Amino acid sequence: MSKAILLFGHGARNREYAEPFHRIKAAIQLREPDAKIEIGFLELQRPTFEEAIDALVRHGATDVRIVPIFFAPGRHVLKDLPERAALALDRYPDLNVEVADAVGMVPSVVDAMADYALGK
Amino acid sequence: MSKAILLFGHGARNREYAEPFHRIKAAIQLREPDAKIEIGFLELQRPTFEEAIDALVRHGATDVRIVPIFFAPGRHVLKDLPERAALALDRYPDLNVEVADAVGMVPSVVDAMADYALGK
Numbered sequence: 001m002s003k004a005i006l007l008f009g010h011g012a013r014n015r016e017y018a019e020p021f022h023r024i025k026a027a028i029q030l031r032e033p034d035a036k037i038e039i040g041f042l043e044l045q046r047p048t049f050e051e052a053i054d055a056l057v058r059h060g061a062t063d064v065r066i067v068p069i070f071f072a073p074g075r076h077v078l079k080d081l082p083e084r085a086a087l088a089l090d091r092y093p094d095l096n097v098e099v100a101d102a103v104g105m106v107p108s109v110v111d112a113m114a115d116y117a118l119g120k
Numbered sequence: 121m122s123k124a125i126l127l128f129g130h131g132a133r134n135r136e137y138a139e140p141f142h143r144i145k146a147a148i149q150l151r152e153p154d155a156k157i158e159i160g161f162l163e164l165q166r167p168t169f170e171e172a173i174d175a176l177v178r179h180g181a182t183d184v185r186i187v188p189i190f191f192a193p194g195r196h197v198l199k200d201l202p203e204r205a206a207l208a209l210d211r212y213p214d215l216n217v218e219v220a221d222a223v224g225m226v227p228s229v230v231d232a233m234a235d236y237a238l239g240k
Contacts, residue, residue, distance in 0.1 A: 005237050012194070020191040020224035027234035035238070067237045069191060071140040074132070103233045104140035112232040113223045114147035117125050117187045118155070 004036040004061030006052050009069045010076055011041030018045065021069060036061055042080055049081075053088045053095075063096040071104030124156040124181030126172050129189045130196055131161030138165065141189060156181055162200055169201075173208045173215075183216040191224030 005028060007021050021039045028037050036059050040052025047055070056064055066085065068077045085097050103109050125148060127141050141159045148157050156179050160172025167175070176184055186205065188197045205217050223229050 003238065007237065014194050016194055017192050020230070023225070023230045024233050024237065027230050028237050031234060032238060037237075065237070065239065067233075069233070071189060071191075072137050074134050074136055100236070100239075103236060105143070106232070106236045109229065109232040109236060110140070110143045110147050112226070112229040113144050113187075113189070114151060116220070116223060116226045116229060117127065117144065117148050117157075117185070118123065118152060119185065119220075 003032060003034075004056045004059075004064045005038075006049070006056060006064055006066045007037065007039045007069055008049060008066050008081060009039065009041050009045075011043045011045035013044055024069065042076055042084070049084045050088065053092070057092055057095065062094065063098070065098045065100055067100045068102040070102040073102045073105060077102050123152060123154075124176045124179075124184045125158075126169070126176060126184055126186045127157065127159045127189050128169060128186050128201060129159065129161050129165075131163045131165035133164055144189065162196055162204070169204045170208065173212070177212055177215065182214065183218070185218045185220055187220045188222040190222040193222045193225060197222050 007024055009021055025037050025039060028035055036056055038052035038055050040047055040049035042049060068081060070077050085099060089095060089097060127144055129141055145157045145159060148155055156176055158172035158175050160167055160169035162169060188201060190197050201219060205219060209215060209217060
């Protein structure tokens with residue numbers, strides 16, 4: 001079965017906020033052309049988290065990995081996201097959901113930022 | 121001359137917001153033990169951007185690379201940061217300042233996030 005990934009973001013009023021999400025999505029798609037990938041925002045912007053879940057299920061996803069595109073695991077990641085994920089499971093009882101760590105806490109991502117900071 | 125790096129962030133009221141900054145700083149320090157690294161926030165949190173600049177200069181920095189720890193280059197990166205950097209140059213006319221791209225736009229960082237999203 002192909003992978004289903006939801007890139008979870010806060011959302012913002014300015015359009016360029018979504019840009020890195022589209023870059024990450026494109027980089028994933030390059031690696032796994034069959035992966036189903038949706039971007040879902042908590043607020044202020046669409047598609048919403050719920051719309052992203054709906055789209056993944058509609059495309060046949062049974063297992064979704066939710067990846068918080070946040071530097072730190074604050075309230076939005078630790079409280080809002082699990083609440084939204086629980087509501088999604090109410091709507092789709094057969095769906096399996098895995099919530100990954102906030103990307104800013106992931107060693108390989110931190111290493112890439114450190115290398116870049118050093119101009120490498 | 122050793123490198124001087126300023127990790128620039130927005131700042132937030134919650135304490136955990138600073139966590140990824142400290143992780144990035146530690147990862148840089150591991151790679152280059154002599155690097156001078158300061159964290160500086162735009163608002164809501166200390167040290168401020170100005171305090172970070174002052175600390176770097178006090179430690180002998182003549183060239184500072186400012187790295188925006190932001191996913192997207194929005195107003196804070198494109199407008200607020202250059203303004204603050206210009207004010208710092210007024211205070212330290214001999215300082216050389218380089219503003220790097222927002223980390224969320226850097227291909228190696230995007231790649232690391234994509235790999236992580238795929239569970240690699």
